[in-house]
Amino acid sequence: MVSINGLSKTYKEHKAVNSISFDIEKGRCIALLGPNGAGKTTTLQMLAGLLTPTSGSIEFAGYEKKDYRPLIGFLPQHPSFFNWMTPREFLQFAGELSDVPKKQLNARIEETLAFVSLQDVKNKKIGGFSGGMKQRLGLAQALLHEPELLILDEPVSALDPTGRRDVLELIDQLKSKMTILFSTHILHDAEQVCEEILMLKDGELKWNGTLEALKVEFDSLAIKLQTQEPIGTFLEQLDYVEDVKYNDLTTATIALSDLSKTNELLQEIIRQNTTLVHYEMLQDSLEDAYMKVMER
Numbered sequence: 001m002v003s004i005n006g007l008s009k010t011y012k013e014h015k016a017v018n019s020i021s022f023d024i025e026k027g028r029c030i031a032l033l034g035p036n037g038a039g040k041t042t043t044l045q046m047l048a049g050l051l052t053p054t055s056g057s058i059e060f061a062g063y064e065k066k067d068y069r070p071l072i073g074f075l076p077q078h079p080s081f082f083n084w085m086t087p088r089e090f091l092q093f094a095g096e097l098s099d100v101p102k103k104q105l106n107a108r109i110e111e112t113l114a115f116v117s118l119q120d121v122k123n124k125k126i127g128g129f130s131g132g133m134k135q136r137l138g139l140a141q142a143l144l145h146e147p148e149l150l151i152l153d154e155p156v157s158a159l160d161p162t163g164r165r166d167v168l169e170l171i172d173q174l175k176s177k178m179t180i181l182f183s184t185h186i187l188h189d190a191e192q193v194c195e196e197i198l199m200l201k202d203g204e205l206k207w208n209g210t211l212e213a214l215k216v217e218f219d220s221l222a223i224k225l226q227t228q229e230p231i232g233t234f235l236e237q238l239d240y241v242e243d244v245k246y247n248d249l250t251t252a253t254i255a256l257s258d259l260s261k262t263n264e265l266l267q268e269i270i271r272q273n274t275t276l277v278h279y280e281m282l283q284d285s286l287e288d289a290y291m292k293v294m295e296r
């Protein structure tokens, strides 16, 4: 749906984003991960058409016009509102700015307010809203014109656990309707709702692929084992065992070269007539994969 090629942003001498290229496939939900200062906000602002790239291109397939902003819904990291407005008034204003046809606007506002569960407070002043309510209103603003690509900059980072869950659930529901790209520090959130991951560090793209592929590439399965009697040396002789580290005579952590051999290993231990006290599979989390990508 979108093709990003050699996108860069330089502030004086500092390369905030350094020639990144990736494609966004229609219908995908993509998480943009990276440490503070990695260039996430700069990238999303360039995609949203708020920041002019120093170089590179952003192209929407089959879209001839240069200004593609009508196709985009954007929720900034720190959305700001007029506190004296009500959600209805704010969405009326936002709808006019994003050219929602007048005839459809009222219905769209009601529909969107219902979606973000703000219907009951639609005539209350935004100034009295909690952070979670404001974030849901910000999301409503981004959705109002039914964009093809929804870009969310850290949509849940500033929220409490309930607010986070609410916004993540909304994102999850939106996945079937539009393509979503959102940045986050929280790996667990990315894992919960996304199937694709982009990782930025120092303005460079360090990973671009599916969550599945990330797990496969960085997954290492280890088995933690404790026996009643000393383990002995039989483990090293198994061809699917890559490495064995002994904590003491009865405890070992075993790295397997073949992830499908866990049952075989278990059977081998029983065949050795060893009494098993503890058998645990230690699998890499997304956090482990993230650390490995960042370090390589």
Ligand SMILES: Nc1ncnc2c1ncn2[C@@H]1O[C@H](COP(=O)(O)OP(=O)(O)OP(=O)(O)O)[C@@H](O)[C@H]1O
Residues within 6 Å of the ligand: 011, 014, 015, 016, 034, 035, 036, 037, 038, 039, 040, 041, 042, 043
């Ligand atoms: N307007 C600006 N002028 C100069 N430098 C900037 C400007 N905006 C961003 N930068 C720098 O560009 C780099 C990337 O910033 P950016 O805000 O995109 O990172 P980020 O990944 O979104 O970080 P965070 O997670 O902290 O929000 C940082 O080193 C930042 O200091």
